[in-house]
Amino acid sequence: MTNLSAPFVQRPVGTTLIAIGLFIFGLVSYAFLPVASLPSVEFPVIRVSASRPGADPSTMAASVASPLERALGAIPGVNEVTSWSSLGTTNITLQFDLKRKIDSAARDVQAAINAAATDLPGDMPSLPRFKKANPNSQPVLILAMTSKTIPPDALFDIADSVVAQRLSQVAGVAEVTVNGAEQPAFRVRVDPARLAAMGVGLEEVRAAVVASSTMSALGDFNGERVAETIATSGQLKGVEDYRRIIVRNRNNAVVRLGD
Numbered sequence: 001m002t003n004l005s006a007p008f009v010q011r012p013v014g015t016t017l018i019a020i021g022l023f024i025f026g027l028v029s030y031a032f033l034p035v036a037s038l039p040s041v042e043f044p045v046i047r048v049s050a051s052r053p054g055a056d057p058s059t060m061a062a063s064v065a066s067p068l069e070r071a072l073g074a075i076p077g078v079n080e081v082t083s084w085s086s087l088g089t090t091n092i093t094l095q096f097d098l099k100r101k102i103d104s105a106a107r108d109v110q111a112a113i114n115a116a117a118t119d120l121p122g123d124m125p126s127l128p129r130f131k132k133a134n135p136n137s138q139p140v141l142i143l144a145m146t147s148k149t150i151p152p153d154a155l156f157d158i159a160d161s162v163v164a165q166r167l168s169q170v171a172g173v174a175e176v177t178v179n180g181a182e183q184p185a186f187r188v189r190v191d192p193a194r195l196a197a198m199g200v201g202l203e204e205v206r207a208a209v210v211a212s213s214t215m216s217a218l219g220d221f222n223g224e225r226v227a228e229t230i231a232t233s234g235q236l237k238g239v240e241d242y243r244r245i246i247v248r249n250r251n252n253a254v255v256r257l258g259d
Contacts, residue, residue, distance in 0.1 A: 042134055044096035046109050048072065050128035052121060053088045054185060060085035063121050068092055068128060071116035075108045076100075093133075102132055131175075143167075156180070186242055188257065198255055200248055208247045208257065212236060 008015040050064050065083045072092060073081050077100040083092040096105050109130050117127060145163070147155050156178070164176045190205060221228045236242055243258030 043098065044100050044102040044105055045133045046094045046096070046102070046106060046130050047133045048092040048094065048109065048113070048128050048130040050090045050092075050120075050124065051088055051126075052090075052124050054187075055088055057085045057087060060088065060090045064124070064128075065090045065092065067116045067119035068113070071112040071119075072109065075105070075112055077105065090128075106130070106132065186236075186239070188242070194259070198248075198259070200255055205247055205257070208245050209242075212242075212245045 048068060050060075050068065052060060052064055055063070061083075065085050068090070069081055069083060069092065072078070072094055075094070077097045078094055079097055080095040081092065082095075083090065085091075094105075094109065096102070113128050113130065120128075143163070145155055145159050150158070160178045164178050167173060168176045188205065188209060190202065195202070195205075219230045221230060236245075243256065245257040246254055247257055247259075248255040
């Protein structure tokens with residue numbers, strides 16, 4: 001029968017050196033051991049965001065969040081659905097079972113969004129978007145921008161179109177989010193009695209405002225070396241511009257939004 005301890009007993013110097021080497025190796029390795037109060041577990045989480053400019057939080061919750069929650073809640077493996085709505089924005093967080101693959105869950109989320117599209121309002125600028133998320137990750141940099149001379153809407157435009165784009169190009173940056181926007185918005189309040197007297201419906205008012213706010217190219221010009229796009233500078237910027245919007249023009253009787 002082989003005695004495993006015999007070689008170490010017969011060579012005490014070698015045994016001592018091996019023990020010292022193992023002790024030094026363990027002492028150095030101890031400094032590199034990761035220490036965490038909680039295990040690092042990456043939960044399969046997907047966040048869905050939808051926007052409807054101008055809608056208040058209650059309208060977003062009823063018209064956008066509810067149809068999405070019904071469709072997303074039917075996905076197999078969903079453990080938790082959390083949503084919150086603010087002015088013009090709805091965010092829904094889906095947490096799946098740990099056994100669920102995040103890629104297959106993303107495909108189910110896309111299918112659920114497409115199925116709920118018929119129940120969503122028709123004036124949404126785009127379909128809801130989704131992205132994978134790690135709830136354990138935290139932002140590593142928060143940048144605040146202030147100015148005493150630039151208005152808030154122009155400052156947000158600089159942060160969104162210049163600063164965020166440059167930061168997203170930095171190696172290792174996964175996501176750049178711009179918050180705190182203060183952008184101009186116009187609200188139209190109509191008088192039902194005057195609408196009825198003029199024979200104008202609310203849908204006509206809405207269609208006139210939407211048509212006046214649409215910006216699109218009128219055409220293009222293609223030369224041998226230069227190509228130009230023809231467009232008009234018809235962007236409405238002030239209250240008086242909106243007052244002059246023509247809602248109806250019948251028999252030389254012009255009804256404007258300011259009426």
